[in-house]
Amino acid sequence: MEINEFHINNILKDMEKKDYQGYLLAQFTNVQYISNYKPTSFAFCVIKENPIIYASKMDMEIANKTSTIEVKEFVSFSNMVDELKKDGISNLAIEPSLVYSTYEKFKDSFNINSETFIDTQRQIKTPEEISKIQKATEIAQKAFIDLDILNNTNSENIVALDLDNLMRKYGAENNSFDTIVTSGSNSSLPHAVPQNKSLERPILIDWGAKYQGYCSDNTRTMVYTEKQNEICDIVAEAHDKSIKAIKPGLKCCEIDKVARDIISEYGYGDKYIHSTGHSVGLDIHEIPTFSTRDKTVIEEGMVITVEPGIYLEDNFGVRLEDTISVEKNKGKIIGDLPLIIE
Amino acid sequence: MEINEFHINNILKDMEKKDYQGYLLAQFTNVQYISNYKPTSFAFCVIKENPIIYASKMDMEIANKTSTIEVKEFVSFSNMVDELKKDGISNLAIEPSLVYSTYEKFKDSFNINSETFIDTQRQIKTPEEISKIQKATEIAQKAFIDLDILNNTNSENIVALDLDNLMRKYGAENNSFDTIVTSGSNSSLPHAVPQNKSLERPILIDWGAKYQGYCSDNTRTMVYTEKQNEICDIVAEAHDKSIKAIKPGLKCCEIDKVARDIISEYGYGDKYIHSTGHSVGLDIHEIPTFSTRDKTVIEEGMVITVEPGIYLEDNFGVRLEDTISVEKNKGKIIGDLPLIIE
Numbered sequence: 001m002e003i004n005e006f007h008i009n010n011i012l013k014d015m016e017k018k019d020y021q022g023y024l025l026a027q028f029t030n031v032q033y034i035s036n037y038k039p040t041s042f043a044f045c046v047i048k049e050n051p052i053i054y055a056s057k058m059d060m061e062i063a064n065k066t067s068t069i070e071v072k073e074f075v076s077f078s079n080m081v082d083e084l085k086k087d088g089i090s091n092l093a094i095e096p097s098l099v100y101s102t103y104e105k106f107k108d109s110f111n112i113n114s115e116t117f118i119d120t121q122r123q124i125k126t127p128e129e130i131s132k133i134q135k136a137t138e139i140a141q142k143a144f145i146d147l148d149i150l151n152n153t154n155s156e157n158i159v160a161l162d163l164d165n166l167m168r169k170y171g172a173e174n175n176s177f178d179t180i181v182t183s184g185s186n187s188s189l190p191h192a193v194p195q196n197k198s199l200e201r202p203i204l205i206d207w208g209a210k211y212q213g214y215c216s217d218n219t220r221t222m223v224y225t226e227k228q229n230e231i232c233d234i235v236a237e238a239h240d241k242s243i244k245a246i247k248p249g250l251k252c253c254e255i256d257k258v259a260r261d262i263i264s265e266y267g268y269g270d271k272y273i274h275s276t277g278h279s280v281g282l283d284i285h286e287i288p289t290f291s292t293r294d295k296t297v298i299e300e301g302m303v304i305t306v307e308p309g310i311y312l313e314d315n316f317g318v319r320l321e322d323t324i325s326v327e328k329n330k331g332k333i334i335g336d337l338p339l340i341i342e
Numbered sequence: 343m344e345i346n347e348f349h350i351n352n353i354l355k356d357m358e359k360k361d362y363q364g365y366l367l368a369q370f371t372n373v374q375y376i377s378n379y380k381p382t383s384f385a386f387c388v389i390k391e392n393p394i395i396y397a398s399k400m401d402m403e404i405a406n407k408t409s410t411i412e413v414k415e416f417v418s419f420s421n422m423v424d425e426l427k428k429d430g431i432s433n434l435a436i437e438p439s440l441v442y443s444t445y446e447k448f449k450d451s452f453n454i455n456s457e458t459f460i461d462t463q464r465q466i467k468t469p470e471e472i473s474k475i476q477k478a479t480e481i482a483q484k485a486f487i488d489l490d491i492l493n494n495t496n497s498e499n500i501v502a503l504d505l506d507n508l509m510r511k512y513g514a515e516n517n518s519f520d521t522i523v524t525s526g527s528n529s530s531l532p533h534a535v536p537q538n539k540s541l542e543r544p545i546l547i548d549w550g551a552k553y554q555g556y557c558s559d560n561t562r563t564m565v566y567t568e569k570q571n572e573i574c575d576i577v578a579e580a581h582d583k584s585i586k587a588i589k590p591g592l593k594c595c596e597i598d599k600v601a602r603d604i605i606s607e608y609g610y611g612d613k614y615i616h617s618t619g620h621s622v623g624l625d626i627h628e629i630p631t632f633s634t635r636d637k638t639v640i641e642e643g644m645v646i647t648v649e650p651g652i653y654l655e656d657n658f659g660v661r662l663e664d665t666i667s668v669e670k671n672k673g674k675i676i677g678d679l680p681l682i683i684e
Contacts, residue, residue: 040532056616057616058616058653060615061530061531061653061655062531062533062534095442096443097443099439099441100436100440100442100445100456101438104456114446157510161510168499173535189382189404190400191382191383192404273399274400311400
C-alpha cells in the first residue's frame with residue numbers, strides 16, 4: 001500500500017467513528033501530505049471514500065503530474081457543494097486552519113465541525129519522514145559550521161544571508177523559516193530580525209533547512225561574559241534534562257515542566273517567555289507542543305523540538321534548541337552539532 | 343493625525359454603519375497595517391473605540407516597542423471574550439482570513455460575520471506606501487539587470503539564489519515570494535520551482551523584493567525561437583493594451599477582459615489559465631484582482647499587477663508582468679525595466 005493511501009485510510013477510520021462522510025483540507029502542507037501534490041495556488045482536497053482534489057486551473061498540469069489521488073479543475077464553490085452533496089456527504093469535517101471565508105462557502109450546506117484528524121495523523125512520522133528531517137538537519141548544521149561564527153566579523157543580516165546560501169549549497173531547497181541572527185541586547189527578542197549591524201555579544205542563531213519538504217530547527221547561542229555563561233549553563237541544564245525526560249507514555253506538558261522547573265529554581269521563571277518545544281515536519285510549527293497546557297501523550301515517531309531560553313529584557317537572551325525524534329523508550333537528538341560552540 | 347489612526351477611523355466608520363462594536367484581526371500583515379507592530383508569534387488585534395492588541399508573552403517586548411496602539415499580554419481566549427463583552431461588544435466582525443479554530447473560540451459569545459473592511463482600506467495605498475513599493479521594485483529590477491540573464495550559464499536554482507542575494511545586497515529585507523526561475527518546457531507551469539538544471543529556452547523569471555514590509559512583483563520571459571517570439575508578441579500586446587485601459591471608474595473585470603480578448607483572438611484563450619493581475623502591498627496577493635469575476639471599481643491609489651501569459655503544456659510558457667500604480671486618470675507602470683530583454 002502506498003504511504004498516502006495508508007494515511008488516508010487511517011483518517012477515514014477516524015471520520016467513520018464520528019460519522020463524517022467528508023473531510024475538507026486546503027492548507028498546502030495538508031494537501032501535500034495526502035497527495036504529494038504541493039499546491040502553488042489554491043486547492044481543496046476532500047478525503048472521502050474516493051478522495052479528490054479540486055485544483056486551480058493554473059495548477060492542473062503540476063497537480064496531474066504529481067498527485068496520487070484524483071484531481072479535478074475547481075470551477076466554483078457551488079459546483080463543489082453540489083458534487084459533495086451528490087456524493088452523499090452531509091456531515092463535513094474541516095481542518096482547524098481553514099480560513100473563515102472558505103468555511104463560509106460550505107456552512108449552510110453541511111453539518112460542519114473542525115477536526116484534528118489530519119494533524120493527529122501527521123504527528124507520527126514514518127521512518128522516511130524522519131530521515132528527511134535528519135537530512136535537513138545535517139545540511140543546516142554543516143552550513144552553520146562553515147560560518148565559523150566565533151571568527152565571523154560580518155553584520156547580522158550578512159551572516160543570516162551566508163547561512164541561507166550555505167544551506168542551499170549543501171542541498172536545502174529553502175530555509176524552513178526566516179533565519180534569526182541576533183546579537184547583543186536584541187537577543188532578548190525571541191524572534192528578532194537580523195539587522196545591518198556588526199555582531200555584538202552574545203550571538204543567537206536560530207535556523208533550519210528544508211529538504212524534500214521537511215524542516216529542521218536548531219538554535220545555538222554563543223556567550224562571552226561571566227553572566228552570559230551563567231545563564232547559558234542554566235538553559236543547557238534545562239535543555240539536557242528535558243530531553244532525557246522524553247519517553248513515550250508521558251504527557252507533553254510534563255516535558256515542559258522539567259525545563260520550566262529548572263529555570264524557575266534558578267529564579268528566572270518569569271524570563272522563560274515561551275513554550276519548551278513544538279513538533280516539526282512539513283511545517284515548522286506542528287502539534288503537539290511541549291507547553292504547559294498540552295496534555296498529548298508522547299508517542300514513538302513524534303519529532304519535537306526542545307528549546308528552553310532565558311530572556312533578560314534590554315540586556316541579552318540565551319536559547320538552545322535541538323530537534324528530538326521520539327524512539328521506543330527515549331528521545332534522540334537529531335544531528336550532532338555540539339550544544340556549546342567554542 | 344497618525345496614518346494608523348486615520349486607517350482605524352475609516353474602519354470604525356464602516357463598522358458603525360453595520361452596527362459592529364468590534365473587529366477582530368489576526369493576520370500578521372493586518373496587525374502590522376493597523377499598529378506598525380509585526381507579530382512574530384500569534385497576536386489578536388481588536389479594532390474598537392479603544393483599539394487593542396493581545397500579544398503573545400514572547401512578543402511583548404517587541405510589541406511594546408513598535409505598536410502605535412495599546413498592547414496587552416494574551417492570557418486566554420476566555421479572558422479575551424470576557425474583556426470584549428465587558429467592553430460592550432455584542433456584534434463582532436472578523437477578517438475573512440481568520441482561521442476556523444480561532445473563530446471557534448468566539449462564535450458562541452458574539453454575533454459574528456466576516457467583513458472586508460480591512461482589505462478595502464488596504465487597497466487604497468497612501469503615497470508613502472506607493473513609494474515603498476517603488477523602492478522595492480527598483481531594488482528588484484536593479485538585481486535582475488545584474489544577473490545578465492542572456493549570458494548567464496548557471497542552473498535555474500543558482501540563478502534564483504543569485505537574484506535573491508542581489509536583491510538583499512541592494513537593500514531588500516527579503517524576497518516578496520519564492521523566486522521563480524524556470525526554463526524550457528517547465529515554463530508552462532505558472533508557478534514552477536527552480537530546478538538544479540542548466541537554463542534552457544525560453545527563460546521565465548518571476549521575482550520581487552520586500553522593502554520596509556512592501557512587495558514588488560515582476561515577470562520577464564526571454565524567448566528565442568520564432569514560435570516563442572510569436573507567443574511573446576501576443577502576450578506583450580495583451581500586457582500593453584490592458585495597462586493602457588486602466589482608469590479609475592472602470593471595473594477590474596474590464597481590464598481582465600482586455601487582456602483575455604486579445605489572447606483569445608489569437609486562438610490561445612484556453613492557454614491563458616490564470617487571472618490578469620492582483621493587488622500588492624504588505625502581502626504579495628491582495629484584493630482587488632484583475633479577474634473575470636471581480637467587479638470592484640478601480641480607484642486612484644490602488645497598486646495592481648498586470649501579468650498576462652500563455653502556457654503551452656509540455657512545450658513552453660510566456661508571462662510578462664508589471665506592477666501598476668493607479669493615478670488620477672490612468673495606470674502608471676512602477677519601475678523602468680524594458681518589457682523585452684535583448
